[in-house]
Amino acid sequence: MSRRSIILIAACLVGAVLLGATAWKAGVFQPAGAAQGATRGAALVGGPFKLVDQDGRAVDQSILDGKWSVVFFGFTYCPDVCPTTMQTLAAAKQQLGPKGDKLQVVFVSVDPERDTPAQLKTYLSNEIYPKGTIGLTGTPEQVAAAAKAYRVYYRKNGEGEGYLVDHSTAAYLMDPKGKFARVLPFGIGPDETARQIADAMR
Numbered sequence: 169m170s171r172r173s174i175i176l177i178a179a180c181l182v183g184a185v186l187l188g189a190t191a192w193k194a195g196v197f198q199p200a201g202a203a204q205g206a207t208r209g210a211a212l213v214g215g216p217f218k219l220v221d222q223d224g225r226a227v228d229q230s231i232l233d234g235k236w237s238v239v240f241f242g243f244t245y246c247p248d249v250c251p252t253t254m255q256t257l258a259a260a261k262q263q264l265g266p267k268g269d270k271l272q273v274v275f276v277s278v279d280p281e282r283d284t285p286a287q288l289k290t291y292l293s294n295e296i297y298p299k300g301t302i303g304l305t306g307t308p309e310q311v312a313a314a315a316k317a318y319r320v321y322y323r324k325n326g327e328g329e330g331y332l333v334d335h336s337t338a339a340y341l342m343d344p345k346g347k348f349a350r351v352l353p354f355g356i357g358p359d360e361t362a363r364q365i366a367d368a369m370r
C-alpha cells in the first residue's frame with residue numbers, strides 16, 4: 169500500500185468520524201427510546217400528596233382512584249388563567265356527555281395563605297365552574313410538596329392583600345388509577361379539551 173493511499177484512507181476515516189459526530193450532535197441518530205423520553209418524563213407527573221378539601225377533610229392521592237381527573241393548580245383570586253381554565257373544563261365536561269360524568273376536576277390551590285377550605289368552597293360553588301370540583305389546599309409545606317409532585321411552578325408576585333401568584337397553566341389528565349395520562353395545555357378551548365379527554369378515555 170502506498171503512503172499516499174494510507175494518507176487518503178486516514179483522511180477518509182477522520183472525515184467519517186467528523187461527519188458522524190456532527191450528525192450525532194444534530195440529532196440525526198436518535199438514540200433508541202429517545203422518542204419515548206417525553207412519555208417517560210411525563211410519568212413523573214403526579215404521585216402521593218396530603219391536602220385538605222373544601223369541606224376541611226384530610227385527603228390524599230386516593231381521591232383520584234376510580235375516576236378520570238383533571239388536576240389543575242391555581243388560586244381563587246386569580247384574575248384570568250384560573251377562571252378561563254375552569255370555564256373551559258366545565259364546557260368540555262358538558263360536551264363529553266356521559267363520559268363527562270366519569271370526569272372530576274381537582275383544583276389545587278397554590279395560595280394556601282388565602283385559600284382556606286371555606287374560601288375554596290365559596291369559589292367552587294360558582295355555577296359556571298365544573299360541578300363536583302374538588303378543591304384542595306393545605307399547609308404551605310403540603311401545597312409545595314403536591315406542586316413538586318406535579319412539576320408545577322408557582323411564586324407569589326406582589327405585596328399586600330392584592331398579591332398575585334404566578335403559576336404553571338397546564339392541567340393534567342390523570343387516569344382512574346391516578347396515573348398521568350396527558351397534559352391539557354392552557355388556551356386550547358373547550359372543543360379541543362373535550363376531544364383530548366375523549367381520546368385518552370378510549
Ligand code: NI
Pocket residue numbers: 242243246247248249250251335
Ligand atoms: Ni390562575
